[in-house]
Amino acid sequence: MQSFELNKTDIQRIKQALEEDENVLKALLKEYHASEIAILFESxxxxxxxxxxxxxxxEIASEVISEMDAEIHPEKLLEKLHPERRSEIVEELDYDDxxxxxxxxxxxxxxxxxxxxxxxxxxxxxxxxxxEEDTAGGLMNTQVIKVNSSLTKKEALEEIIRQSEEMEEFYTINVVDNYNHLIGIVSLKDIIKSKNTVHIRELVNDDFVFVKAHTDQEEVAKLLSQYNLSSIPVVDDTMHLLGRITFDDVIDVLEEENTEDILKISGVSEDEELSGNWKEAVKSRLPWLVINLGTAFLASSVIRHFEPTISRVVVLSGYMTMIAGMGGNAATQALAVTVRRISLNDLTDNQAYRTVLKEFTVGLINGAANGLIIFLFALIYDSxxxxxVVIFLAMTGNLVIAGITGASIPLFLKRVGIDPAxxxxxxxxxxxxxFGFLLLLGLASRLLL
Amino acid sequence: MQSFELNKTDIQRIKQALEEDENVLKALLKEYHASEIAILFESxxxxxxxxxxxxxxxEIASEVISEMDAEIHPEKLLEKLHPERRSEIVEELDYDDxxxxxxxxxxxxxxxxxxxxxxxxxxxxxxxxxxEEDTAGGLMNTQVIKVNSSLTKKEALEEIIRQSEEMEEFYTINVVDNYNHLIGIVSLKDIIKSKNTVHIRELVNDDFVFVKAHTDQEEVAKLLSQYNLSSIPVVDDTMHLLGRITFDDVIDVLEEENTEDILKISGVSEDEELSGNWKEAVKSRLPWLVINLGTAFLASSVIRHFEPTISRVVVLSGYMTMIAGMGGNAATQALAVTVRRISLNDLTDNQAYRTVLKEFTVGLINGAANGLIIFLFALIYDSxxxxxVVIFLAMTGNLVIAGITGASIPLFLKRVGIDPAxxxxxxxxxxxxxFGFLLLLGLASRLLL
Structure with a gap:
């Protein structure tokens, strides 16, 4: 199978076959992998x-359903099927899916x-x-390969083969005691390599990573990627083995968390579905825009306060928007770098302090550089x-504030346990x-009137 | 080993041990996993x-070096070591690392x-x-497990055990012919389950996913996650087996691509290191801010053009910033949703068209809703x-433009092969x-003067 990308032709062929007789469709579908059909479904x-x-x-139908994007609602499709057919498909699904x-x-x-x-x-x-959906328990599959530590190599291999009949793939073998307590893991390779007389307890690796069922899924993802694990066992509070989480589930979690970060940082509710309709989008975004309108009233009240200044130096209104806009963009830059950094690693107090200091310096330099350009413009254009001088100072000051707030607000939120994004x-x-308006108009009313 | 998060105590203990004698430090380091020491290194x-x-x-030193964040420059550490020690460590590293x-x-x-x-x-x-660093070839490890299709079960198992001595983990076994052409894959489980007389060629799965060495790393990541593979074999143009890429490398690629997306969308160069110093940050962000300043001159030239209008209705300058600011935020929302959607899936023409239509509708509704609030404000506050009416129309119009541009610009860029972020x-x-200024001030000069 070659690397695959669905294109228009595939979709047209399927649509055409849907109009024709069942056998044509059946034959065509055989050309596609289940995950490809799941992508086709979106069209x-x-x-x-x-x-x-x-x-x-x-068997294929259940794979397609498990691979369907949550946004095209596999549950609705399942709901509509004939009960018998539905049971047949659900029984083929992995329990977690x-x-x-x-x-x-x-x-x-x-x-x-x-x-x-x-x-x-x-x-x-x-x-x-x-x-809960976003915990290790909500992510795990209860089908695991496990062997008792008292088994011999031969018994263990038989047991593994028996248990793996119902599983597509497995990566580690869990070793348990008589009470289903997880005591360690062992790889299939190590069992095969060992002598025939060996017992599993002699092979077990008891220095291993596991998670509790209530561990947050983000934490699970961090652990799996930090320790390069293909799967992590899940246990309850008394170390009973409950299930396992595999790398493919973690990849989905990472994509989901990244989508949430990028949406939140842009003022979109994290649960807006990317391919949702306009109603969902309005519901997700309007509240943020209304909040923004509220804060805009705040900013515009600063302007109203300085109306006499503006009416005497009308050219200020053109510079006002430049300084506020540049501040907004510089703050977004500092924010994006800081939020992303926090989401990948935890920062110590010292690192947090140095981050704010860095953004202060960056704001000062970028502010002065842009301030100089706008200063020259005012000199030449407005003589x-x-x-x-006023706009140079306002630009520099506002970009410093942009840097400080862009870095310190997410750091503060993280510290008090709120999602920094x-x-x-x-x-x-x-x-x-x-601050941009206050700086510009305040300085102007002091120095220009 | 319990789920692990480094805290201040760990760092203090290490720092203290660094001051004391070597044996104390050695003993303390034994408590940590290599990937934990790599995180400690950041402090x-x-x-x-x-x-x-x-x-x-x-062995541990090489693991630590391979787990170090690229941003704290493992290569500089390696460079400084004594040549003999360095060779010792490099020889322990996986070839790809x-x-x-x-x-x-x-x-x-x-x-x-x-x-x-x-x-x-x-x-x-x-x-x-x-x-190239960002291709399958740049990502792959050349250490693979491979067996010739002509081997018997017993010969294959011996070969696998021999080859796996030097590998920490492996997930699939590659099957090759006498000329090292990859002809399929087989799982260890299937070999063990088979009868003793079987040859590997009878077990091989020849409907498998592979990539060419020059395939882009983003494409590799999509394939691995789409087909839930723990590893993908890499071949040259004539199907010779070159290496394999594993899920842990793909997780790193996904995190890297997501960081790039979030930075680019916020106007930061994709190669800015999150923990870089202020010099790098200025270099990465100043060009974008200067571009922004250029476009701000454009916007402010609109304001200059309407200066007579503003000086007669000074209160407009307060509303100007509200309408422009709200437009910017609504555009950022539409942009984030669209960019993220494109980066996860390719859209058909029809889906692209419907996306723009949806954002038009969302802009119209959110614009009218916020326009109504601001209309009432003007009525009550400014009587x-x-x-x-003017600000209602300007708000609605600008949010429609925000929706259309926020969705269509990234879609257009993707279509012409430019990164939409x-x-x-x-x-x-x-x-x-x-557009915000044009709408507001244009309408005002027609309807208010």
Missing amino acids: LSEESRERIINILPA ATDIISQLPEERQNEILQDLDAEDASHIRNLLTY NLMLG IASSIIITTFTDV | LSEESRERIINILPA ATDIISQLPEERQNEILQDLDAEDASHIRNLLTY NLMLG IASSIIITTFTDV
């Missing part, structure tokens, strides 16, 4: 998706689906549904030296607007 | 890092390091140094109905500034 209507899911073998999808439905619909399943599957999924450009530009 | 001086690297066993670090040094220093290594290691690294808030707010 197809709900009806077409349902038809395709009903045609595919249950089944749980993720079913959890999006109202409770009564969840129960309807679960009561049609076989008892063991239903109980696994019911159990997983009790964990007014004092005006030049909430310090969006909307909040931060209030400071640069208000 | 230590270069001299302290060098001392610790020299004390640690070569060694290449990443050495590639940061000037060519003559690279050669000095390479000529001290044993011939095989040096040739592997020299080979890897020829690939001027016509002024209220370059459409930073700096570029986009030029539109909302200029």
